[in-house]
Amino acid sequence: MKESSDPDLNRIDLKMLRALQRDGRISNADLAVEVGVSAATCHRRTQQLVEAGYVSGFRAVVAPHKVELGTLVLVGVVLDRSTPESFAAFESAVGKLKFVLDCHLVAGDFDYFLKIRVRDMADFNRLHGTQLIGLPGVRQTRTFFVMKEVVDGRALEF
Amino acid sequence: MKESSDPDLNRIDLKMLRALQRDGRISNADLAVEVGVSAATCHRRTQQLVEAGYVSGFRAVVAPHKVELGTLVLVGVVLDRSTPESFAAFESAVGKLKFVLDCHLVAGDFDYFLKIRVRDMADFNRLHGTQLIGLPGVRQTRTFFVMKEVVDGRALEF
């Protein structure tokens, strides 16, 4: 397994990134021991990783089914026209929909692919009718209900 | 916007969950001020939220393009047979592939949908040939290269 060859990221930095990705709340002291540097150095490097944009933030991972968002749905979207204006309008509008976790412009049979979390199928059906098909330029959507989440949000391996 | 009606989650808990999802490293003292309770209470409630499974962990969010994983690909998979054994074999095998971030069993034209992160198209092509199509029971795959990540990994809204 080849590691990133970014010269700014040495072996210590990579270890720190992996550890922080696994446990974002690890104490600076523990992280220092784990990666084999002093607490002072560890603290400095961690700050640098954040400032340099390697770490874009720290988040608590909330269990979806515990907050009434246990139903996952994937939706393929086809737009009426393939113009930049059409894409921009769609993207702007979809960005405001809080239940859309992912939205990607793709090459293939669809224009966009959405990943959506809702309470249940009835909830999705309501949102689909009131929000999704009303998005600017939408010609058609194809819905894939998720029956089983085998892997969701796995950490990056680098 | 209706909030979760879980009796175990009161207004304070919800505020805490939202704050922790936004900033997993917020200090206990700051979080206490933000949600309007004492530091002691805040500390206790946070622990309870984790122990009760509302928070499944804390993570640093690593910028994919900074670690040579800037290319995102969605793949629809169709299996040979729709037997429980076939599904189980596929899921077990796909769970070992570290570059698969999401894997969901879906209803519709595909059996599974995968979300994959790789360095570039060449890297994907290599992995597709050596790993994906070799997964147990795979009849065909359809690849959707992501040309633009409009939204990726948005936080849950509850």
Add this chain to the structure above:
DNA sequence: GCTCAGAATGAAAGAATCTTCCGATCCCGA
């Protein structure tokens, strides 16, 4: 309306951690 038991709360203090300072070391090019 009253009482009481259990749960939840906040102030406070000791323990642990963070964060900065500073002198020492390392690295590399001249």
Add this chain to the structure above:
DNA sequence: TCGGGATCGGAAGATTCTTTCATTCTGAGC
């Protein structure tokens, strides 16, 4: 070998965490 800049780790003050304990809140039962 030398010099200069970058990096490092020890140490200590500042901050934060975490527990304790007395008080307050809540609601069931009478």
